[in-house]
Amino acid sequence: MSMPICIIVSPVQESADEAIEGRLHLVDSHDPQVPVTDLGVTRGDGIFEVIGVVHGRPLALDAHLRRLANSAAMLDLPALELEAIRAAVLKTIDLDEHREELSVKIVVTRGVEGTGVPICWVLSFQTDDHRAERAEGIKVVLLSRGYPHDIAARAPWLLTGAKTLSYAINKAALREAARRGADDVIFTSTDGYVLEGPSASLIMKFGQRIWTPSTAQGILRGTTQGAAFEVFGRLGFATAEVLVGVDQLAAADAMWLASSTRLLAPVRLLDEHDVPVDHDLTDTVNAALLDTAR
Amino acid sequence: MSMPICIIVSPVQESADEAIEGRLHLVDSHDPQVPVTDLGVTRGDGIFEVIGVVHGRPLALDAHLRRLANSAAMLDLPALELEAIRAAVLKTIDLDEHREELSVKIVVTRGVEGTGVPICWVLSFQTDDHRAERAEGIKVVLLSRGYPHDIAARAPWLLTGAKTLSYAINKAALREAARRGADDVIFTSTDGYVLEGPSASLIMKFGQRIWTPSTAQGILRGTTQGAAFEVFGRLGFATAEVLVGVDQLAAADAMWLASSTRLLAPVRLLDEHDVPVDHDLTDTVNAALLDTAR
Numbered sequence: 001m002s003m004p005i006c007i008i009v010s011p012v013q014e015s016a017d018e019a020i021e022g023r024l025h026l027v028d029s030h031d032p033q034v035p036v037t038d039l040g041v042t043r044g045d046g047i048f049e050v051i052g053v054v055h056g057r058p059l060a061l062d063a064h065l066r067r068l069a070n071s072a073a074m075l076d077l078p079a080l081e082l083e084a085i086r087a088a089v090l091k092t093i094d095l096d097e098h099r100e101e102l103s104v105k106i107v108v109t110r111g112v113e114g115t116g117v118p119i120c121w122v123l124s125f126q127t128d129d130h131r132a133e134r135a136e137g138i139k140v141v142l143l144s145r146g147y148p149h150d151i152a153a154r155a156p157w158l159l160t161g162a163k164t165l166s167y168a169i170n171k172a173a174l175r176e177a178a179r180r181g182a183d184d185v186i187f188t189s190t191d192g193y194v195l196e197g198p199s200a201s202l203i204m205k206f207g208q209r210i211w212t213p214s215t216a217q218g219i220l221r222g223t224t225q226g227a228a229f230e231v232f233g234r235l236g237f238a239t240a241e242v243l244v245g246v247d248q249l250a251a252a253d254a255m256w257l258a259s260s261t262r263l264l265a266p267v268r269l270l271d272e273h274d275v276p277v278d279h280d281l282t283d284t285v286n287a288a289l290l291d292t293a294r
Numbered sequence: 295m296s297m298p299i300c301i302i303v304s305p306v307q308e309s310a311d312e313a314i315e316g317r318l319h320l321v322d323s324h325d326p327q328v329p330v331t332d333l334g335v336t337r338g339d340g341i342f343e344v345i346g347v348v349h350g351r352p353l354a355l356d357a358h359l360r361r362l363a364n365s366a367a368m369l370d371l372p373a374l375e376l377e378a379i380r381a382a383v384l385k386t387i388d389l390d391e392h393r394e395e396l397s398v399k400i401v402v403t404r405g406v407e408g409t410g411v412p413i414c415w416v417l418s419f420q421t422d423d424h425r426a427e428r429a430e431g432i433k434v435v436l437l438s439r440g441y442p443h444d445i446a447a448r449a450p451w452l453l454t455g456a457k458t459l460s461y462a463i464n465k466a467a468l469r470e471a472a473r474r475g476a477d478d479v480i481f482t483s484t485d486g487y488v489l490e491g492p493s494a495s496l497i498m499k500f501g502q503r504i505w506t507p508s509t510a511q512g513i514l515r516g517t518t519q520g521a522a523f524e525v526f527g528r529l530g531f532a533t534a535e536v537l538v539g540v541d542q543l544a545a546a547d548a549m550w551l552a553s554s555t556r557l558l559a560p561v562r563l564l565d566e567h568d569v570p571v572d573h574d575l576t577d578t579v580n581a582a583l584l585d586t587a588r
Contacts, residue, residue, distance in 0.1 A: 032329050044459050045461065145449075146445045158440045159463055167336075168458040171337055
């Protein structure tokens with residue numbers, strides 16, 4: 001197995017005439033790179049993105065960079081120089097011999113406490129093989145996210161809708177799912193709406209309509225969901241971002257969790273209830289998502 | 295300024311006959327020590343404690359270690375060898391020339407993804423001077439924590455009551471307080487109860503009664519609050535852990551935020567409302583807390 005590629009980037013522009021290339025530093029990904037005083041590790045105070053790479057090309061890179069910038073703004077981080085981060089992503093892919101299929105993670109932390117200087121790195125890693133989940137479907141449980149659906153507008157300091165490094169809850173929810181014999185989670189609001197997975201967006205099919213829960217509920221704008229909606233649109237479906245009640249799920253005639261590396265994984269069991277799986281449509285959309293990288 | 299002391303500890307016992315001392319490794323706190331693949335930094339997936347040190351002695355160390363073990367259990371981390379961590383804390387203090395007054399942080403992360411081996415370090419740092427806040431009081435705003443007060447029992451995967459590294463929300467709440475011209479925050483539940491600060495416990499005085507919000511609400515068991523309650527008890531007050539409605543705060547005749555390094559900071563302004571400050575009682579309790587370290 002080859003070594004993951006790690007490039008450290010200074011993510012905030014310091015002078016206009018400094019070449020981007022000179023600000024990317026290839027480091028040994030097995031050596032420690034983060035100080036014990038970095039707020040990323042002491043407070044989960046930072047943001048991230050994970051990007052699928054197929055045939056050497058990053059999927060939905062623009063959407064990931066836009067979301068990274070949005071997360072930075074929500075956390076009051078300095079404005080990021082996205083072109084430097086983009087260059088680091090492309091160089092990471094270029095240097096990784098598994099570039100035919102891999103994943104790339106971007107991490108930006110607030111940096112060492114007191115410095116006000118964020119740090120950023122881009123890291124490649126090998127993507128797990130998700131073909132079985134795409135083909136056979138996954139078992140999902142509904143778990144409360146604890147918030148009412150309209151919390152984002154009322155309490156922006158809760159950072160719902162930002163992709164922060166404070167993901168301990170997301171990992172705990174996945175452990176709870178495993179305890180219940182399931183593979184993944186759909187979070188629900190305390191007032192009965194469906195939200196998103198711990199690391200995936202929810203997509204539902206009702207006849208010719210394709211829905212995803214509204215991001216006004218303080219959930220992430222899904223990059224893979226966005227790319228999939230373009231495909232669904234081309235296939236003649238009417239796509240929309242809506243409020244969906246938990247009680248509406250029983251009427252869905254297909255349901256997927258969409259994420260950057262697993263793409264669309266059909267839900268085949270929701271709590272104790274079978275969910276119809278549309279294998280053909282799943283394959284068609286996933287093939288189209290992979291094809292956009294060509 | 296001298297260098298902070300950092301000791302890396304292997305926090306899970308591997309063999310019964312290995313001496314603790316051999317498992318403590320003094321490292322350079324300015325060198326990077328954390329891999330970019332450590333779940334502490336990639337997911338805020340870990341736990342921490344901050345311990346005040348006065349006259350070379352850690353305040354409420356047993357209570358901090360108990361809470362660390364409790365947080366570990368809530369996160370399904372392996373059982374920690376608390377005696378090794380205790381030894382690291384004491385050695386860190388011993389090696390730091392500012393041991394007369396400093397703070398010590400314990401961090402335990404889930405470790406590098408896929409290894410299942412948690413990592414732990416203990417780090418000393420100089421305590422900010424909090425004398426002005428103790429003497430003059432602080433300005434506090436009420437901010438919603440977004441959860442109903444009984445969320446902990448209903449949704450343990452939300453990890454309320456665990457002191458995790460996923461603290462981005464706590465930092466964002468403090469930035470919101472600063473935007474409102476305040477120093478600190480008291481979180482409230484969506485159904486109208488008061489909870490805790492982002493890094494402090496709330497203590498309220500109503501005549502001869504001293505109350506703190508019940509930990510059944512998924513808030514941290516305050517180590518400093520616990521020590522302060524012993525002092526209040528000796529002073530003749532009746533202490534209790536209770537559910538307190540936001541509307542009851544107006545009747546309090548004193549209020550404090552209690553934390554390991556700032557100790558009891560009296561609240562002098564809550565949103566737009568003046569709060570009575572009991573300077574004598576504040577000084578008495580803080581002096582007693584500092585004295586327990588002698």
